[in-house]
Amino acid sequence: MLFDSHAHLDDERYDGDRDALIQKIHAEGVSNIMNIGSSLKSSRASLALADKYDFIYASVGVHPSEVGELDDAGMAELEKMAKHPKARAIGEIGLDYHYFEDTDEKMQHKWLRKQLSLAKELDMPVIIHDRESRGECIEELKDMNISNGVMHCFSGSAETAKVLLKMGFHISFTGVLTFKNARRALEALSVIPLERLLIETDSPYMSPEPHRGERNHSGYVKYVAQKVAEVKGIDYDEVVAVTDANAKRLFGIK
Numbered sequence: 656m657l658f659d660s661h662a663h664l665d666d667e668r669y670d671g672d673r674d675a676l677i678q679k680i681h682a683e684g685v686s687n688i689m690n691i692g693s694s695l696k697s698s699r700a701s702l703a704l705a706d707k708y709d710f711i712y713a714s715v716g717v718h719p720s721e722v723g724e725l726d727d728a729g730m731a732e733l734e735k736m737a738k739h740p741k742a743r744a745i746g747e748i749g750l751d752y753h754y755f756e757d758t759d760e761k762m763q764h765k766w767l768r769k770q771l772s773l774a775k776e777l778d779m780p781v782i783i784h785d786r787e788s789r790g791e792c793i794e795e796l797k798d799m800n801i802s803n804g805v806m807h808c809f810s811g812s813a814e815t816a817k818v819l820l821k822m823g824f825h826i827s828f829t830g831v832l833t834f835k836n837a838r839r840a841l842e843a844l845s846v847i848p849l850e851r852l853l854i855e856t857d858s859p860y861m862s863p864e865p866h867r868g869e870r871n872h873s874g875y876v877k878y879v880a881q882k883v884a885e886v887k888g889i890d891y892d893e894v895v896a897v898t899d900a901n902a903k904r905l906f907g908i909k
């Protein structure tokens with residue numbers, strides 16, 4: 656069964672039809688969803704969704720673009736939320752040098768390190784967001800000896816994928832794989848063993864072809880699985896089964 660390893664179903668774009676949509680997605684074959692925290696507020700919302708639906712799990716964490724909200728009290732709340740039985744990862748955390756609204760590089764590094772320490776302390780996997788950080792994100796992970804986690808929405812080269820694999824990381828792809836300009840992502844995919852691969856939607860963003868530009872949702876993770884099957888020359892069912900097993904192993908789901 657399909658496991659969407661990265662969705663933001665708490666996003667306001669689902670406010671009009673969230674519950675109906677979640678039930679429809681589940682009925683149509685998405686057996687599990689990891690809903691991602693990207694701020695304190697969305698981490699709370701993520702846990703609320705996980706409380707409501709047995710097939711939804713939550714990650715808690717503050718995205719690099721949102722770390723301006725963090726302080727000691729915020730870290731204490733994150734730690735408390737991370738101990739919730741359905742919180743299965745710390746994320747999404749990382750570095751993002753594309754947008755600097757309320758943050759700068761120094762702040763992003765500081766709060767990334769604190770959240771990585773929390774993950775280590777609680778022995779939880781991390782979900783990493785890395786955008787235009789010039790390799791600094793991977794350096795932080797290496798410095799802190801982090802090997803248990805996933806690089807989400809991977810957009811790097813095959814060489815970078817090899818570095819992450821060597822560190823022990825899983826690598827996750829979104830619907831970007833289905834875009835016409837996906838050459839680099841497809842090259843990276845070709846060097847990643849199926850056992851270390853996750854699939855995700857990053858919904859409501861990154862809607863795959865043939866729905867590019869529309870609101871994304873977890874049901875569209877099937878298009879990512881189809882593309883992986885096509886590129887690797889294996890059965891769709893095998894991609895679905897192995898990526899499901901990988902996500903369950905990484906997130907400690909029986």
Ligand SMILES: [Zn+2]
Pocket residue numbers: 661663691747857
């Ligand atoms: Zn995300």
